[in-house]
Amino acid sequence: MAERSIEPDTPELRARWGQFAWTQGWADKAKAAIARYPEGRQRSAVMALLDYAQRQVGEETNTQGWLPIPVIEFVARELSMPVIRVLEVATFYTMFNLVPVGRYHVQVCGTTPCMLRGSDDIIATCEKRGMHHGHTTKDGLWTFTEVECMGNCASAPMVQINDDNYEDLTPERMDAILDALARGEQPKTGTQEPGRHTVEPAGALSTLTAMVDENHDYRGEWA
Ligand code: FES
Numbered sequence: 001m002a003e004r005s006i007e008p009d010t011p012e013l014r015a016r017w018g019q020f021a022w023t024q025g026w027a028d029k030a031k032a033a034i035a036r037y038p039e040g041r042q043r044s045a046v047m048a049l050l051d052y053a054q055r056q057v058g059e060e061t062n063t064q065g066w067l068p069i070p071v072i073e074f075v076a077r078e079l080s081m082p083v084i085r086v087l088e089v090a091t092f093y094t095m096f097n098l099v100p101v102g103r104y105h106v107q108v109c110g111t112t113p114c115m116l117r118g119s120d121d122i123i124a125t126c127e128k129r130g131m132h133h134g135h136t137t138k139d140g141l142w143t144f145t146e147v148e149c150m151g152n153c154a155s156a157p158m159v160q161i162n163d164d165n166y167e168d169l170t171p172e173r174m175d176a177i178l179d180a181l182a183r184g185e186q187p188k189t190g191t192q193e194p195g196r197h198t199v200e201p202a203g204a205l206s207t208l209t210a211m212v213d214e215n216h217d218y219r220g221e222w223a
Contacts, residue, residue, distance in 0.1 A: 004091055006098045009069050017057075017070040026052045030078065042079055046089050049075045050096055064105040064143070064162050066097035094147065101143040102136040104181055107160040110146045113153035118170070122157050125171040129178065141182060154199040155191050168193035 007013060022030060033048035050067060053075055058065025067090050076086040090096045097105070106126060110119050123146065130137045131144035152158040155167035159174070166177050166189060173192040180187040196202060210216035 004094075004098060006069055006072075006087070006091070007066075007100065013068055014070060017068040020053075020057075020068075020071045020074045022052075023056060023059075026056045034079070043081050043085075046075065046079055046081065046086055047093070049078060050086070050090055054096060061100070063103055063140070064097065064101050066100050097143075100136070102140050104141060104161050105143045105145070106131065106178075107145050107147045107150070109148070109150050109152070109156070109158050109160075111149040111153075113149070114157040117156040119157040121171050122159065122169050122174050125174045125178075142178075152199075155193070155196075164189040167191045167199075168196065 029052050030045070030049050033045040033052070034042045037044045050072075053071050054065040054067050056065070057063075057067070057071060069087075072086050072090055073083050075081075076083040079086070091098065108114075108119060108123055108126060110123065114122075126142075126144055129142065131142050133144060133146055136143040147160075150158065150160055150165070152165055152167050157169050158165055158167040159169065160166075161177070161181065166174075166187070168191045169177075170192075177187045177192075191198065193202065205212065208216075208218075210218070
């Protein structure tokens with residue numbers, strides 16, 4: 001679980017983020033998100049606005065982005081919401097970072113299917129590079145957290161790094177991905193298994209074989 005306590009509110013934090021305001025691009029996106037909801041329900045856009053704010057902070061800090069309390073207050077003002085309501089959302093969802101993070105946020109799934117398929121080795125690969133749970137490496141490149149199931153169990157083990165998932169990992173494949181990111185390159189996302197496209201069976205099809213060529217109706221064959 002990622003750090004769920006907010007960064008302390010200090011004069012330095014206020015000095016850096018107290019004047020936070022949208023850049024034009026994020027202002028346009030925020031306006032569009034708010035406009036999706038009926039009159040009186042604009043607060044429903046709170047998750048979108050927190051996400052946009054985190055991304056703008058990321059652009060300004062060359063990191064994945066996070067939510068300093070003055071930025072959370074800014075979002076509250078944008079939606080005429082009590083700050084505590086916005087804070088409740090930000091602290092509940094782990095997609096929101098509450099403390100500064102690195103350029104890349106490496107979230108390794110350690111739940112049972114990933115664990116059975118080798119997530120301990122993926123974690124060890126990260127630790128060899130100085131990553132430790134809940135911390136950012138000294139060079140500011142990596143923030144590491146272990147997380148619960150992210151819904152890619154069929155291509156376990158997997159990690160999410162910023163907005164992308166990398167699946168069917170081995171220590172060697174994980175090393176190659178981290179090396180590419182460190183060089184500023186964009187590695188192939190999704191499954192890393194050669195010849196596999198998404199989460200289709202890794203070997204020959206063993207179930208629902210009649211569905212290969214057509215949308216076969218199995219219901220008449222049920223006992
Ligand atoms: S257990 Fe890792 S993605 Fe589901």
